[in-house]
Structure formats: structure tokens, C-alpha cells
Amino acid sequence: MKTLKANTRVIIPSxxxxxxxxxxxxGLNNYGWWENGPGSGFFPSIIGILISGxxxxxxxxxxxxxxxxxxxxxxxxxLAAFAxxxxxxxxxxxPAMFLFLQGWLKLYEKFSWKKSLPISIxxxxxxxxxxxxxxxxxxxxxxxxxxxxx
Amino acid sequence: MKKLLTVLLMVALTAGVVFAEGQQEAEGPxxxxxxxxxxxxxxxxxxxSIFTQNIVEIMKNEGIVEKNIIINYKxxxxxxxxxxxxxxxxxxxxxxxxFNSGDLQPLVTREGGDLDGLTPLxxxxxxxxxxxxxxxxxxxxxEALIAGLKGGDRIIVGGSKSDDEAIYNAMKSEIGGxxxxxxxxxxxxxLTQLLGGHVDIAIAKPAASFDLVSSGELRPMVSAxxxxxxxxxxxxxxxxxxxxxxxxIYRGVVGPADMPEEAVAYWSDALAKVAATSAWKExxxxxxxxxxxxxxxxxxxxxxxxxxxxxxx
Amino acid sequence: METITLLLQGFGTALTxxxxxxxxxxxxxxxxxxxxxxxxxLAGVALLLPLTFKFNPVTGIIMLSAxxxxxxxxxSYSSILINIPxxxxxxxxxxxxxxxxxxxxxxxxxxxxxxxxxxxGTIGIIxxxxxxxxxxxxxxxxxxxxxxxxxxxxxxxxxxxxxxNPTKGVVSTLLGVMLATIGFDIVVGTPRYDFGxxxxxxxxxxxxxxxxMFGFSQVMEMMEPRKQGDSVDMKLTLKxxxxxxxxxxxxxxxxxxxxxxxxxxxxxxxxxxxxxxFLGYITEKKIGKNKDKMGTGILEGVAAAEAANNSxxxxxxxxxxxxxxxxxxxGAVLLGGLLMYGLTPGPRLxxxxxxxxxxxxxxxxxxxxxxxxxxxxxxxxxxxxxxVPVKIMVPIxxxxxxxxxxxxxxxxxxVMLMLTSGFxxxxxxxxxxxxxxxxxxxxxxxxxxxxxxxxxxxxxGSPWIFFQRPIACGLIIFLLLTILSPVxxxxxxxxxxxxxxxxxx
Numbered sequence: 001m002k003t004l005k006a007n008t009r010v011i012i013p014s015x016x017x018x019x020x021x022x023x024x025x026x027g028l029n030n031y032g033w034w035e036n037g038p039g040s041g042f043f044p045s046i047i048g049i050l051i052s053g054x055x056x057x058x059x060x061x062x063x064x065x066x067x068x069x070x071x072x073x074x075x076x077x078x079l080a081a082f083a084x085x086x087x088x089x090x091x092x093x094x095p096a097m098f099l100f101l102q103g104w105l106k107l108y109e110k111f112s113w114k115k116s117l118p119i120s121i122x123x124x125x126x127x128x129x130x131x132x133x134x135x136x137x138x139x140x141x142x143x144x145x146x147x148x149x150x
Numbered sequence: 151m152k153k154l155l156t157v158l159l160m161v162a163l164t165a166g167v168v169f170a171e172g173q174q175e176a177e178g179p180x181x182x183x184x185x186x187x188x189x190x191x192x193x194x195x196x197x198x199s200i201f202t203q204n205i206v207e208i209m210k211n212e213g214i215v216e217k218n219i220i221i222n223y224k225x226x227x228x229x230x231x232x233x234x235x236x237x238x239x240x241x242x243x244x245x246x247x248x249f250n251s252g253d254l255q256p257l258v259t260r261e262g263g264d265l266d267g268l269t270p271l272x273x274x275x276x277x278x279x280x281x282x283x284x285x286x287x288x289x290x291x292x293e294a295l296i297a298g299l300k301g302g303d304r305i306i307v308g309g310s311k312s313d314d315e316a317i318y319n320a321m322k323s324e325i326g327g328x329x330x331x332x333x334x335x336x337x338x339x340x341l342t343q344l345l346g347g348h349v350d351i352a353i354a355k356p357a358a359s360f361d362l363v364s365s366g367e368l369r370p371m372v373s374a375x376x377x378x379x380x381x382x383x384x385x386x387x388x389x390x391x392x393x394x395x396x397x398x399i400y401r402g403v404v405g406p407a408d409m410p411e412e413a414v415a416y417w418s419d420a421l422a423k424v425a426a427t428s429a430w431k432e433x434x435x436x437x438x439x440x441x442x443x444x445x446x447x448x449x450x451x452x453x454x455x456x457x458x459x460x461x462x463x
Numbered sequence: 464m465e466t467i468t469l470l471l472q473g474f475g476t477a478l479t480x481x482x483x484x485x486x487x488x489x490x491x492x493x494x495x496x497x498x499x500x501x502x503x504x505l506a507g508v509a510l511l512l513p514l515t516f517k518f519n520p521v522t523g524i525i526m527l528s529a530x531x532x533x534x535x536x537x538x539s540y541s542s543i544l545i546n547i548p549x550x551x552x553x554x555x556x557x558x559x560x561x562x563x564x565x566x567x568x569x570x571x572x573x574x575x576x577x578x579x580x581x582x583x584g585t586i587g588i589i590x591x592x593x594x595x596x597x598x599x600x601x602x603x604x605x606x607x608x609x610x611x612x613x614x615x616x617x618x619x620x621x622x623x624x625x626x627x628n629p630t631k632g633v634v635s636t637l638l639g640v641m642l643a644t645i646g647f648d649i650v651v652g653t654p655r656y657d658f659g660x661x662x663x664x665x666x667x668x669x670x671x672x673x674x675x676m677f678g679f680s681q682v683m684e685m686m687e688p689r690k691q692g693d694s695v696d697m698k699l700t701l702k703x704x705x706x707x708x709x710x711x712x713x714x715x716x717x718x719x720x721x722x723x724x725x726x727x728x729x730x731x732x733x734x735x736x737x738x739x740x741f742l743g744y745i746t747e748k749k750i751g752k753n754k755d756k757m758g759t760g761i762l763e764g765v766a767a768a769e770a771a772n773n774s775x776x777x778x779x780x781x782x783x784x785x786x787x788x789x790x791x792x793x794g795a796v797l798l799g800g801l802l803m804y805g806l807t808p809g810p811r812l813x814x815x816x817x818x819x820x821x822x823x824x825x826x827x828x829x830x831x832x833x834x835x836x837x838x839x840x841x842x843x844x845x846x847x848x849x850x851v852p853v854k855i856m857v858p859i860x861x862x863x864x865x866x867x868x869x870x871x872x873x874x875x876x877x878v879m880l881m882l883t884s885g886f887x888x889x890x891x892x893x894x895x896x897x898x899x900x901x902x903x904x905x906x907x908x909x910x911x912x913x914x915x916x917x918x919x920x921x922x923x924g925s926p927w928i929f930f931q932r933p934i935a936c937g938l939i940i941f942l943l944l945t946i947l948s949p950v951x952x953x954x955x956x957x958x959x960x961x962x963x964x965x966x967x968x
Contacts, residue, residue, distance in 0.1 A: 008890050016634055023641055023656070031648075031655045037919025040651050043912045044644040051637040058630050068893045073686040077679070077861050078886055084865065085878050093869070097862055104858040111854075123859055127866055130499065137870045138187060138222045199509075200799060226872045228647055228665030260654060261661060306921055311649060330920050332607075333649050338788045338795070342732040345786065348606030348921065361787045361809025 006070065009062030017055035023048030080104060092142035094132070098124040180243070180412030182217040188246045189222050189236055191229030191253060198248045199223070201401050204434045205274070208424045215420055229253060230261045237267030239406035243413035246271070247406075251399040251457050252312035258461045265458050268404040269414055270450040272421035275401045275434070276441040278375040279317060280383050282359060282368045283351045284344055292372040292391060295351070299327030308332045308340040308349035313399045316460075317353050317374050320395045324388075344368065356383050357438040374398075400457070401440070402450055418447035469817050470592065473825030476521055476818075482826075483833065485522045489515070489529035490834040494841065496530075497537020499867060507534040509796045520804040524823055527800050529830035531793070532584060535736075535773055536838050539576040543765070544569060544848050545860060547678035547867075551669065551737035552772040554902050555744045557677065559757065559764025566760050569846045570704025574839065575762040576769045578706070579718040581835045583770035586722035587729065587777025588827050596785035596813060598778075602730035603786075607917035608928055610731065612938035614911035617738065619942060620745045621900055621907075631896045639904030642667050650916045662876050669905065670871035671881040676898050678864045679885025684892070685857050704842050710762060717747045717763045718770040725771035729778020732788075736775040737906045743771025777827070784808050784820065 027033070027041030027048060034042060080100060087096035101120035105111045111119075131137045188206065192198045202221055209215040224232030236247045249268065257263045281292070289295040299305055307318050311333050318331045332349050334340040337358040344352040345362070351371060356379060362368045363382050370385035374397045378384055388395035403421055405414065424430055425444035435442045445453055492514070496507040511530045515523040535552075542553040543560035556576060563572035590598070605613070621636055645656045646666025657663040706714065721743035728739040747767035748757045757764050782788050787809035789795040801808055806819055813820050851859075868881030888898055922928035930936045 008894055012890060012894055012896070013634070016638060019638075019641060023644070026656060031653075032651075036924040037922075038916050040648045040653065040655055042916075044641065044656065047637055047640050047644070051634060051641065054630060054633050054637065058634055061628075061630060062894075070893070071687060074683045074889065076686060077682045077857060078882060081679075081861055081865060081878075081882055085875055085882075089875070097865070101858050101862060104861075105855070109854045119855060119859075123862060127862060130495070131866055131870055135496070135870070136220060138220050138873060139869065140875070222873050224873050226665055226668065226874050226876055227661045227663070230661045230664050231874065231876065234661055260664065304923060311647075311652060315652065330923075332917055332920055333652050335649060336795075339732070342603065342782070342786075342788050343606060345788075346603035346606050346732075348608075361807050361811060365810040367810050 007062075007067040008070075009065050009067050010059055013055040013058035013062055017052050017059070020048040020050075020052030020055060024052070076108065088140060088142065090143050092145050093139035094124055094128050095142070097127065180410070180416050182215065182244055182416075184244060185217055186215070186219045186244045186246065187222050188219055188248070189224050189232050190248045191224055191232040193223060193225050198250060198253075198401075200438070201274070201434070202248045204430070205403075205421070205424050208427055208429050209420065211429070212423070212427055214423050228256065230256065233257055233261065233263065233268075236404075236406050237263060240408050241410060242406045242408065243410050245406060246417065247404050248401075249404040249454075250313075250401050254454060254457055255312055255316070255461050258458055264462075265451070265454055267407050269407055269409045269447070270454050271403045271405055271414065271417045271447050272425070273400045273402040273443065273445040273450045273453055274421065274425055276443045277355055277357075277399045277401065278373065278379060278441065279314065279353055279397060279399070280356055280359070280373050280379060280385065281317075281351055281353055281371045282341075282344060282363065283371050284347060285367055285369055287350065287369065289350075289371075292386065295371065296325055296327075296391070299325060299329065302328065304328045304330070305351065306330050306332055306349040307351055307353065308334060308343045309353035310334055310337045310340055313397075314340075314353040317395065317397050320397070321393075324393045324395055341368070355439075357440070360439065398441070400443075400453065402454065414447055422446055466592070466821075469821040470825060472818065473821040473823075474829070476822050477525060477825040477829045481518075482522050482525045482829065485515075485518060485526040486529040486830050486833040487837055489526035490533040490830070490837040493530040493533025493834070494537040494540075494838060497534035498540040499537075499863075499870075507537075508793055508800075512796060512800050515800065520806070520819075521822055521826070523804060524801070525826040525830055527797070528823075528827050529834055531776070531797065532580075532773070532831055532834040533838070535776055536577060536580050536834060539580070539765075539769055540573065540845060543572045543576060544845065545678065545856075546681050547860075547864070548673055551673070551735075551902075551906055552740040552768070552775075554673065554677075554737070554899060555740040555768035555772070556765055558744070558768070558899055559760055559762070560768075562758075562760025563762065563765065564849060568703075568760075569849050570842055571706060571710070571762060572765055573842050573845060574704050574706055575710075575714055575765045577835060577838045577842075578711075579714060579721075579766040579770040580773040580838075581831060582715075582718040583722045583725055583773035583775075584777050584831045585828070586719065586770075587726045587774035588780075588824065588831070590723075590726045591777060591781055592824055594781075596781070596810070598730055599781040599785040602732060602782055604934060605731045607914040607921060608932050609934045609938070611911060611914040611918050612929060612935040612942070613731075614738075614907060614914065616938055616942050616945075617742060617745075617907060618904075618911060619946065620742075620749075621903060628895055631894070632900055635891065635896045635898070636900040636904045639901035640908040642672075642901075643905045643909045644912075649913055650920070667905075668872055668877060668880065669902075671868040671877040672884045672905065673902060674864050674867050674871075675881040675884025675886075676888035676902060678860060678867075679881060680888035680892055680898075682857055682860050682864070683885065683889040685853055685860075704846070706762075713753075714762055714766045717743075717751055717767040720746065721767045721771035722774040725774030726778040728771070729775035730781050732782065736772045736779075737903075738910075739775030739778075740768045740772035741903055741907070743767045780827075784812060784823075785810060787812075 024045045027045035031041030032039030033045065084096050084100040087099065098120055101123055102116060105116035105119060132139055188202060190198050190202050206219045206221060209219065233253065236245055239245055283289060289298060305328065307329060309315060309318060309331065315331065315333065322329050332343065334343065337354050340352045341354055341359055341362065343349045345367065359368060363370060370383045372391065373379055373385050373387045374395065375387065376396050378387060405417060422444060431442060492511055493507060496511060508531055512527065515526045518526065538550050538553040539556045539560065542548040542557035543564050546557055546561040548554045548557050560572045560576060645663050646654060647664065648655050654664050724743055724746060725739040728742060744764060744767050747763055748754050751757065751763055753761055753763050779794055783794050783798060787807065789798045798808060806816065864881060865878055868877045869875065871877050892898060918928055929939050
């Protein structure tokens with residue numbers, strides 16, 4: 001099992017600390033603190049200060065703790081989903097969805113064609129039926145289709 | 151792999167251009183060659199959605215447009231994303247956008263866009279605004295309220311976040327006094343505040359407040375339009391009270407800036423046909439208390455331009 | 464008395480075979496749409512509304528109410544079965560509902576959810592019937608000042624959800640508040656924290672955020688080698704889904720308490736079903752019999768959340784019918800539907816069209832019963848979903864997450880937001896940061912901030928306004944007491960101890 005090393009126990013508080021500082025700086029400089037009542041930046045600045053402060057505590061606590069284990073496989077769905085979105089823009093939403101399902105079952109889970117094809121065809125068909133035909137959500141048809149249809 | 155994709159894409163694009171041109175040469179007057187996408191930048195069920203649904207229905211029922219029209223609600227970024235997407239389209243004849251004064255205002259004031267990015271196709275109707283007070287308000291009419299303001303009373307004005315604010319700003323500069331605006335997400339929310347006595351007066355559209363006014367819950371104080379409304383909204387205009395405040399908001403339709411001329415002519419004509427039907431007048435204009443006021447593409451452009459100038463100055 | 468006669472007449476008109484079938488069809492379609500993540504009750508009702516126009520007004524309205532109820536029911540299905548809440552109110556259902564399903568009690572979780580929804584809906588409608596327009600008047604008393612005070616009380620209660628590590632719970636909550644500040648600031652009418660992005664200008668959309676944080680992060684977790692006993696291998700039958708006597712008794716208390724609370728929350732302008740289900744749940748966590756086990760997968764949690772959520776939806780009908788003011792987006796769509804039938808909700812509705820109005824209220828009862836029957840009968844099919852092997856579930860849930868995120872605003876940006884939230888949610892969960900407080904803070908904080916600042920506009924900058932309004936003042940005193948009570952208790956204990964100490968000496 002391939003594992004990844006990154007101590008997210010300290011990375012997460014660091015990110016929230018920085019976000020908090022950004023919120024405070026923008027809140028105080030750009031959005032107004034108090035104009036006859038709390039201004040646009042009042043609330044976010046307070047929240048920013050609080051989260052930065054507590055992030056410091058979380059950081060110190062996190063340093064003492066064993067970092068959680070990550071494995072590479074966890075990120076595969078994430079990457080595959082991005083690839084699917086990219087594909088959707090070119091070949092259209094549902095073909096991309098079908099390719100994703102089929103590709104995943106065949107290449108990652110190593111299912112046989114006989115087992116994987118029905119699953120991906122039926123899933124795509126149900127999703128298409130419910131979302132596109134019945135609920136009439138307009139999905140992108142992709143560059144290629146658009147180009148051909150003018 | 152990347153190269154292969156690029157090549158494929160190029161082939162497809164070229165093929166598309168060739169096809170598209172071929173189709174255009176073949177026919178006389180242009181008409182849609184595929185399904186039409188109609189973008190609405192606020193959520194389903196709201197004013198823009200009712201407006202668009204009515205037009206689409208009439209286009210279908212009366213056979214004005216043969217092809218299928220799909221309404222696409224693009225609400226990201228408060229509608230900014232949908233407006234931007236439509237204005238960026240190149241050589242696009244099959245995309246329409248519902249575009250009211252309430253959409254134009256954020257476009258020019260916040261999103262850095264302007265009317266040059268769009269092709270106005272029609273103004274379909276005008277909507278007036280009325281200023282209302284609760285039935286037990288201490289101010290009998292607008293003159294009493296103005297007298298109160300001059301006497302140092304603090305008046306909280308409720309209204310929605312888009313069109314209504316322009317009226318408040320005009321009131322603030324023309325009448326002056328200790329006034330403050332309580333912005334709401336919708337007219338409904340502003341009316342709730344007024345009914346609960348949390349604001350002193352509220353700016354609303356007649357359609358949204360019809361039953362509350364006719365039952366006497368709320369009282370009309372002053373009309374923001376050029377003329378008085380019919381009963382039960384009968385109240386003096388700002389002009390009658392001696393103030394130079396006059397507002398009307400429009401409901402219109404636009405296409406992308408780069409819409410082919412033939413398509414502009416087609417849509418302008420189709421929308422004119424819709425505006426002339428009795429279904430439009432009965433089921434939309436009369437039902438929602440709007441002012442029947444149709445303008446074709448050219449006039450609509452000039453009309454919307456006036457609004458843009460007002461928002462940018 | 465006249466009311467009851469009119470109501471009975473209403474039942475007379477409502478109970479026909481045709482209406483029954485229309486309601487059943489509406490319930491079935493509504494359940495399916497409601498169960499789709501990304502299609503909440505707003506989109507569901509809007510999309511299915513045109514279907515009802517084919518019928519006469521009474522049938523159409525019965526079908527419409529069935530669709531509305533069924534949408535609310537359906538929202539809890541995906542929360543319980545795959546831990547993806549379809550909309551805001553369902554977040555609270557997932558907290559106990561999904562652990563129940565994991566423990567091998569998915570049928571019971573669904574049954575509890577449906578039955579409590581039914582109780583919530585029924586109590587909500589009964590209150591609506593008895594009090595009618597008067598209740599809506601009471602709701603109007605809640606302006607910005609009162610709402611701000613109420614939400615302050617609600618926000619301090621978030622502490623009950625923070626979990627084992629309070630530091631991380633607070634970070635999560637604050638992160639939710641921060642994300643919610645992005646976009647258009649309604650009080651001053653200008654954008655903030657948009658960093659020049661058009662997408663951020665309108666704020667972060669909730670549905671892709673929820674789908675990502677709950678659903679997609681879960682897919683990433685599923686990729687890890689499975690612990691034993693994680694999958695549901697046991698036999699799942701309808702018989703196991705039916706609650707036994709003692710379970711039904713456990714359900715009733717929380718469900719009824721939550722229903723009353725939820726109805727009141729529903730009537731308040733701008734509070735909504737999410738606030739309702741949240742307050743229902745935390746009330747149970749504070750005063751319930753099994754409060755210590757809340758969050759581990761017990762039916763009280765599901766019952767409290769679902770009953771409150773549905774009664775809040777019923778309560779929201781009060782301002783809609785008697786004032787003609789929709790309390791939510793879904794209300795606006797329903798209002799549109801009623802207008803289409805020539806019915807104008809407003810102060811004169813109960814006087815001018817009593818038959819129609821009471822017919823509508825009777826339809827709500829009928830629709831609620833039919834929806835319950837339809838919902839219960841599909842439980843056996845639903846629990847089969849859990850038997851699908853994880854290997855197949857991973858790509859399918861991923862596909863559903865993408866579809867749902869896209870459909871929320873018809874844009875690929877929604878999908879990107881969903882994936883980013885999924886990525887963030889996965890790492891937060893791995894480090895024991897709780898997700899539910901983040902999402903609840905995201906929903907509640909904007910209303911709190913908005914009404915808090917509006918209060919200052921009304922008072923011309925004076926904070927004393929919170930003590931000048933009776934309702935707000937009462938809430939603030941309650942708030943101060945809850946915050947100070949541990950301190951006071953400790954103080955008393957310390958005094959007692961020192962006393963016993965001195966006497967011992």
C-alpha cells in the first residue's frame with residue numbers, strides 16, 4: 001500500500017491561520033469596521049482574529065500528534081473527476097460520464113467487460129433519463145458536438 | 151496524446167465552421183436551426199422566471215418559434231457568471247438572456263460590463279414602483295412624512311437590493327433628512343419588515359403587494375412612476391409633490407454582442423409577435439400589473455442605454 | 464365550529480379516487496427528485512410544478528402538496544444511505560441517520576425519518592389550522608432585532624456539536640462563517656472577499672459545498688482499505704425496518720417536541736427549515752433522555768431533526784397563505800403555483816375563499832398521509848442500495864456528485880467547487896475536524912450578521928436596542944444565563960465546598 005507523507009495536522013491550522021489574517025487585513029482595510037454600527041468588515045475581521053488565534057493552538061496540538069496516514073488511492077477519484085470534467089467540455093457531459101464509469105471499473109477495479117459494461121451503461125442511462133430528459137437540466141454538449149451542429 | 155486531441159479538435163472546429171456557413175447560405179430569412187437556450191440569471195420561480203416562462207409558452211403555443219427552447223437558470227455569482235458567459239459568445243444565434251433593469255445595474259456597477267457586450271432584442275414590459283406604509287403608520291400621507299423628515303424624524307426605508315435602491319438614493323438627495331435604507335433580498339422580505347413595523351416605509355412593486363394593499367393592510371404613499379397607478383394603488387406621484395423623481399423599470403431580452411444580424415432581426419420580430427398576442431396581455435401584463443410597452447431591437451437599445459447612463463453617472 | 468365544518472367539507476372535496484392517484488403519483492415523483500443530491504425542494508417543486516397544471520385546481524394542489532412533502536422526505540434518503548445530504552435541513556439527519564445505516568439499521572433509520580416527518584407535518588398543519596392567520600401575525604413581530612437575538616442563542620448552541628476536540632470544532636465553525644462572508648454584503652450592498660472573481664461575487668453556493676464536504680470526501684475515504692464490519696453484510700428485510708413498540712415510544716417524545724419547535728421556527732420570517740432542524744436536534748441533545756448517545760446513530764437524533772424540518776415547512780405556509788409572502792424560494796414557487804390556479808394568498812384569502820382555503824389545508828393532510836404510505840412502501844428497495852459493493856459505489860457516487868453539483872446552478876464551476884470542497888473535507892475529516900458545524904455555521908452566520916447589523920441601522924448605532932424590544936431582551940437574558948450558568952454553578956459549588964471544608968475542620 002503506497003502511503004503519502006504530509007503532516008496535515010500542522011498544514012491545516014497553518015492554512016486557516018493565513019486565511020484568518022487575510023480576512024482581517026481585507027476586512028479592516030477595504031470593507032469598513034464601524035460606521036454608526038458594525039460595517040461590512042466588522043464581522044469577518046473578528047472571525048479572522050478568532051480563527052487565527054485558535055489555529056495557533058491547533059497547530060501546537062497538532063505538532064504533538066501522530067500525523068494521519070494517507071494513501072495514493074484516495075486521490076484517484078479526485079483526479080478522475082477532474083479529467084471527466086475536462087472531457088465533458090470536449091465530448092459532452094454524458095459521453096464523458098460513461099467513459100469515466102467504464103474506465104474506472106475496467107482499468108482500476110479490473111472488472112471484465114461483461115460485468116462493467118452493463119453497470120456503466122445503466123448508470124449513465126438513469127442519470128441521463130432523470131437529470132437531462134425529465135428534469136431538463138441543460139448539460140454541455142461539448143465543443144465537438146457544438147462545432148458539428150453549428 | 152495531447153497532439154492527437156488538438157488535431158481532432160481542430161478538425162472538428164473547421165468542420166463545424168464549414169457546416170455552419172453552408173447552412174446559412176442555403177436559406178432566405180434566418181430561423182433557428184437547433185434547440186434554443188434561454189439563460190435566466192435568477193432562480194426558478196422568481197419574477198424573471200415567470201416572465202421568461204410566459205414568453206416561451208406563447209412562442210410554443212402560437213407557433214412563433216418552431217424549435218424547442220430550454221430555459222437555463224444560471225445563478226452563479228448572483229447572475230454575473232451567466233451574463234458574462236452570454237456576452238462572450240461568438241457568432242451565436244441560439245442563445246437568449248432575460249435582462250431587466252435589475253440585471254443591468256449590477257452589470258455596470260459591479261461586474262465591469264456594459265451594454266456593448268450584449269445585443270438588446272426587445273423591451274417587453276415596464277414595471278412601476280410604489281412606496282407603501284403600514285395601515286397604522288403615524289404619517290397619513292407622503293406630505294406628512296416629508297414634514298416629519300424636515301422636523302428631524304428618523305425614517306427607515308425598506309426595499310429590495312436591486313431596482314428599489316435607486317429610488318431611495320433619489321429620495322435621499324431630493325428630499326434629504328434622516329433617512330436610512332434597509333436592503334432586503336426580495337420585495338417579499340421588505341414587505342414582511344413593513345408589516346411587522348420594523349421599517350417605516352417600503353418600496354415595492356404593485357404585483358407583489360396587491361392583496362396587502364387592497365385589503366387595507368398597507369397604504370400607498372407615493373408612486374415612483376410618471377403617472378398615478380389605478381386603484382387600489384392610487385397615490386400622488388413624486389412629480390405632483392414637487393420632486394424630480396421618476397423611475398420605471400423594464401423587463402427585456404438580449405442576446406450576445408456577436409449575434410448575427412439575421413438572428414437579431416428574427417428574434418426582435420418573434421418577440422414583437424409575442425407582445426402582440428392576447429395571451430401575453432391577459433396572462434402576463436394584466437395579471438402581474440405591468441405596463442404594456444414593447445420596443446423592438448433598435449429602440450430597446452436606445453432605451454437600455456439611458457438606464458446605463460443613469461447607473462454609471 | 465365553522466372552521467371544522469369547512470375543514471370537513473374540504474376533506475369531502477379532497478377525498479376522491481382521482482385525487483388519491485394524483486397525490487400518489489406526485490409523492491412518488493417527489494421522492495425520487497428529492498433523493499437526488501443537488502435537486503433540493505426548491506428546484507424539485509419548480510421542476511415538477513408544470514405537471515400539476517394538467518388537472519383541475521383541487522387535484523392539482525393536492526398533487527403539488529404531495530410533491531412538496533415528498534421532496535422533503537426524499538432529502539433524508541441520500542443523507543441516511545450514502546451520507547450525502549441533498550439540502551440544508553438534511554445535514555442534521557445525516558448526523559445520526561448515516562451511523563444508523565452503518566450499524567445495520569438503514570431500514571429503521573428510514574422508517575424513523577418518514578414517521579417523524581409525518582408527525583412533524585401533521586402537527587405543523589394542525590397548529591396552522593387552529594391558529595390560522597393569527598400565528599403569521601406573531602411571526603411578523605420577529606424583525607431584525609429579534610432574529611439577531613434568536614440566532615445568537617442558536618449559534619452558542621453549536622458548542623454541543625463540536626465533538627471530542629473543541630479546538631478543532633471551533634476552527635471548523637469559524638471556517639464555515641468565513642466562507643459565508645464571501646460575496647455580496649446585503650447590508651451595505653457591496654461585494655466583499657470576492658478577490659476579483661465573478662464566481663465568488665455571488666458567494667459560495669451551498670449545495671455543491673455540501674455535496675463535496677459530505678459526499679465526495681466520503682468517496683475518497685472509501686478508497687482506503689476497508690476495516691472489517693464496515694460494509695453491511697447482514698440480511699436486510701422489511702421486517703427489520705419496522706420499529707418495535709419501545710422504539711416507537713422512544714421516537715414519539717423527540718418527534719413531538721421538535722414538531723412544536725419547528726412549526727414556530729417555520730413561521731418566523733427568514734428562519735427556514737435548516738434553522739428548524741438544527742434547533743430541533745440540539746434541543747434534543749440538551750434535554751433528551753439519550754442525549755449522551757446523540758451522534759452515534761440513535762433514532763432520537765433522526766426523529767428530532769426530521770420532525771422539526773417538516774413542521775417548519777408546514778409552519779412556513781402560515782405567512783404564505785395569510786399574508787401572501789413566501790418565506791423561502793420554495794414558498795415563492797408554491798405561491799406561483801397557487802396564483803396559476805386563480806388563488807391569491809393574502810389577508811383576504813380566508814374570508815373570500817374559505818372553501819378553497821380549507822380545501823387546501825385538507826389537501827395538505829391527505830397529501831401527507833399518502834406520501835407516508837408511498838415512502839414506507841419503497842424502503843425495502845432503498846436499503847438494497849447498501850448492498851452494492853464499495854467497488855461499484857465509488858464510481859457511481861462520484862458520478863452522482865458531479866451531476867448534482869452541476870445541476871445546482873447549471874455550471875461546471877459548481878462541479879469545481881464541489882471537488883475542491885471534497886478535497887478539503889477529506890483532509891479535515893482525516894484530522895478529526897467535524898464537518899457539520901462548518902456547514903451549519905455557513906447557513907446560520909449570514910442571517911445573524913445581517914440582522915445584527917440591520918438592528919444597528921434601525922437603532923441609529925445604539926446597541927441598547929437589543930434590550931429595548933421585549934422579545935429580544937428575553938432572548939438575550941436567556942443567552943446570558945446559559946453562558947453564565949456553568950460559571951454560576953461552579954461558583955456555588957466552590958462556596959459549598961469551602962463551607963463543607965470549614966465544617967469538616
